Amino acid sequence: MAVQNLKLFGMKAEQGRWILVVTGLLINVCLGSIYAFSVFRKPLEALWGISSSQSGYPFMVFLAVFAIAMPFAGSLVARWGPKKTTMLGGLLVGTGWIAASFSPDITVLTILYGVIGGAGVGIVYGCPIAVVAKWFPQKSGFAIGLTVMGFGISALVIAPLMKAMIDHPDIGILPTFLYSGIAFLVVLMLLAQLLSFPPAEWAPPGVKTASAVTELIPSLNLSRREMLKTRSFYALWATYTIGCLAGLMAIGIASPAGTEVAKLDGATAALAVSLFAVFNGLGRPLFGAITDKLGPKHTAMVSFTMILGASLLLFFFGQG
Incomplete structure (x- = not known):
């Protein structure tokens, strides 16, 4: 499946694997939208008359659930593969954002956005990292760093878009959750189709056989x-x-x-x-x-x- 994906781009595996880095980067731009949550806080405080501490609850719960979900995601990737795991997580991410748009108060928003959306991000986050690590077994730090760069720059890309929607007279704050959720759901589902591990016989450039990779990078199998x-x-x-x-x-x-x-x-x-x-x-x-x-x-x-x-x-x- 991995080789077939790369052939669609008319590339050899060693060239096309960089497409997977770009794919992972774009996935992380969607996931890192949590960093843009600060643009929602003041409007939520004005909408529901809540304190600044209360407006931060969805952010805190999201991060907590995100962290808790990640270990379980590792088992899913091993069992289902990165494509299906990303699709499950993407479904939860989109559902969390979309459902949050119907919230009547900060408590419901915290549950829908923080728990459902946070679980989705926790499930998806490790998938592109695992894929890139497999395709770049030698000196993987730079490739993985490029992949997760999307999470870091997400606020720079997503926050202005969300701020513009919140301030738009025909959209407002809660519909911004809805439109963002729909966009994340579609993008994550599409990008998930490209994620796959390399075939067992594949070896990176400069390595003659796949078994030689294990010899170059010793590891513990615990x-x-x-x-x-x-x-x-x-x-x-x-x-x-x-x-x-x-x-x-x-x-x-x-x-x-x-x-x-x-x-x-x-x-x-x-x-x-x-x-x-x-x-x-x-x-x-x-x-x-x-x-x-x-x-x-x-x-x-x-x-x-x-x-x-x-x-x-x-x-x-x-x-x-």
């Missing part, structure tokens, strides 16, 4: 129970949790922190948030390429050092 007994798993889990916590906290409060803490005007704060989205996206393939050269441990150390440096700069020179 069951979940065996994995949970290793210290490396908990170190990796903790590292990833800390990194995501820092990033998602910054994303969630970026705009109000700019205006309320740094005392920036609205236009400057908006520019800063846009720059944040740009480098959130570009940093992914960049650090993927760095990982290919330095290895994951040293790259993570560089990343955390940069976060610490930025935090100290904000602490000492945050205002103005």
Whole structure:
């Protein structure tokens, strides 16, 4: 199936596999629309007379369910393959957004958008990553980084579109959920058709046989129970949790922190948030390429050092 997909583009497998990177990037642009949720918060507060804390509930629940769904998605990918798993997740994503448009209050919106939509994103998120990792077994960091770049730049692409729909007199806030959900459902279903793992006999350029790939990239084949007994798993889990916590906290409060803490005007704060989205996206393939050269441990150390440096700069020179 993978080779057939690539032949549709008139390419050899080693060339056409980059189509899968682009496919994954576009899928992640749809999934990363959660980063644009901040454009809904003030209109929701005005619509239902709720507090700023309440308007953040859908965002928080979405991220929590997203995280919980990801481990289950791994089993689905192994059992069903990336195409069917992406279609299931895409159906949930679209359903969550569309159903959210009929919400009478923030509680229902949190359940429909946060739980259903969050579960869908959690199921889809790992599919293009798994596909690209299989097609790029050597130096996969850059290819995977390009794939997830879509998640980072999504706010830059999606947020202005959603803001324009919310502000449009003939659309408004709740219909924006509806139209966005329909668009995500259609796009994800179409892109899912391209996702497939390479055939068993395929080998990347420069490698003579498929079996040679295993020799080049040694790995442990552990069951979940065996994995949970290793210290490396908990170190990796903790590292990833800390990194995501820092990033998602910054994303969630970026705009109000700019205006309320740094005392920036609205236009400057908006520019800063846009720059944040740009480098959130570009940093992914960049650090993927760095990982290919330095290895994951040293790259993570560089990343955390940069976060610490930025935090100290904000602490000492945050205002103005």
